[in-house]
Amino acid sequence: MKSKPSPPELVRAFEASVASLRGAERRKMFGYPAVFVNGNMFAGLVRDSMILRVARDWFGLGDVGGLEFLCAEAEVAVQSLAAAGRRFDFIMEDAAYADTPERALPLARALTGRVAAGGTLVLNRHFRADARELTREMRARFEQVSVRRVRREGENALVICVGPRELTGC
Numbered sequence: 686m687k688s689k690p691s692p693p694e695l696v697r698a699f700e701a702s703v704a705s706l707r708g709a710e711r712r713k714m715f716g717y718p719a720v721f722v723n724g725n726m727f728a729g730l731v732r733d734s735m736i737l738r739v740a741r742d743w744f745g746l747g748d749v750g751g752l753e754f755l756c757a758e759a760e761v762a763v764q765s766l767a768a769a770g771r772r773f774d775f776i777m778e779d780a781a782y783a784d785t786p787e788r789a790l791p792l793a794r795a796l797t798g799r800v801a802a803g804g805t806l807v808l809n810r811h812f813r814a815d816a817r818e819l820t821r822e823m824r825a826r827f828e829q830v831s832v833r834r835v836r837r838e839g840e841n842a843l844v845i846c847v848g849p850r851e852l853t854g855c
Contacts, residue, residue: 777807790822801849804849828847
């Protein structure tokens, strides 16, 4: 089955957003436009979604160096990162976007352990009610937790968790 191409206007917006990157190589990844820096994928399109756009625009990561992008099955990636002892300053999870809170919570808990001291975990949720349930759980795990609607008229929301607490027995 052939993948649906990204809309031309999104491709143009993507190209404009990465045009100023020095040392960036433009090539296709899974048939979609992507940008690589030092051989590592930095940003790309998948169908009609722009990867890293929210991180750059909403969280001021556009000028931060050393960004690392990982695209994998969430459970496998978290296990591998945990086994390697990897921690990150910023993680944005979109894998459990439309899952029920009961299904999304184990991934959110596992990601908590991958956030560096003072770092941020953002959980993207399809329904605000689901975001509220995850928010209650994350408040025990982070110093600051807030919910931000993506669009005023939309139903989806971001749960923004800053500063992981040191938890014992988790």
